[in-house]
Amino acid sequence: MATTKTASRRASATDRAGERPGAAGAVERVYQTLRARILDNALPPGHQALEQAIALELGVSRTPVREALIRLHNEGLIEVVPRHGMRVLPVSPDDMAEIYAILTSLESLAAELAAKRRPGVRELAPLEAACREMEEALDSGNLDAWAKADERFHLQLVSLCGNRRLAEVVINFWDRAHRARMVTLRMRPRPVHSTREHRAVVKAIRAGDAAKARDLHRAHRERGALELTEILQQFRLSSL
DSSP states (O other): OHHHHHHHHHHHHHHHHHHHHHHHHHHHHHHHHHHHHHHTTSSOTTOEEOHHHHHHHHTOOHHHHHHHHHHHHHTTSEEEETTTEEEEOOOOHHHHHHHHHHHHHHHHHHHHHHHHHOOOHHHHHHHHHHHHHHHHHHHHTOHHHHHHHHHHHHHHHHHTTSOHHHHHHHHHHHHHHHHHHHHHTTTSOOOHHHHHHHHHHHHHHHHTOHHHHHHHHHHHHHHHHHHHHHHHHHTTOSOO
16 A cells, blocks of 8 residues: 555656646747737737637646746736736837947947957858848848848847857847837838948957957947937837
């Protein structure tokens, strides 16, 4: 009898241990799905959804939905509304000004650190590829492809800096900026300057000119922030 009880307890413990990865996986899946929809504006500011409706759509119970919503709330993307699920929060022009200030400072530092590392041809290849893809996208008039290539350039740049924590912070705020970029993508002038500016930054990094890489990238980011501010004013967008 004792042996049977011990085996039973072991089986129960194994079952519980097996549930944890599944539960964690469900939370992560719900979180990533909702986060992507919010950042791509598939769920626009002000959108509300009940926990139960989300759970039914994604084929999970309400528990992983609730935990995912808490994570999104802590990131400032949604408001958790008691008995009403969630509401997607807008991004204000002041929010964007703060985010771009952070990106400008940290990405410029990343460019400086990358130049000091003197990455080789293989490490710089993704940056070169992103520049080519941006040029090809502009030639074909595909702004969505241009935006994806531009995003790859910036994320690859910070990955080259050699500072993992800096890269993590930049990527977090880049995700938040992505939302505003997608809303204003077709309101902006044709982005012909960005690729030239990117290529100049790559050239400075390849040459190991840390100060020039930093200054060029800062100027690039400051121009982009000014462009976004002008769009917000022109179209009188109080939130994104």
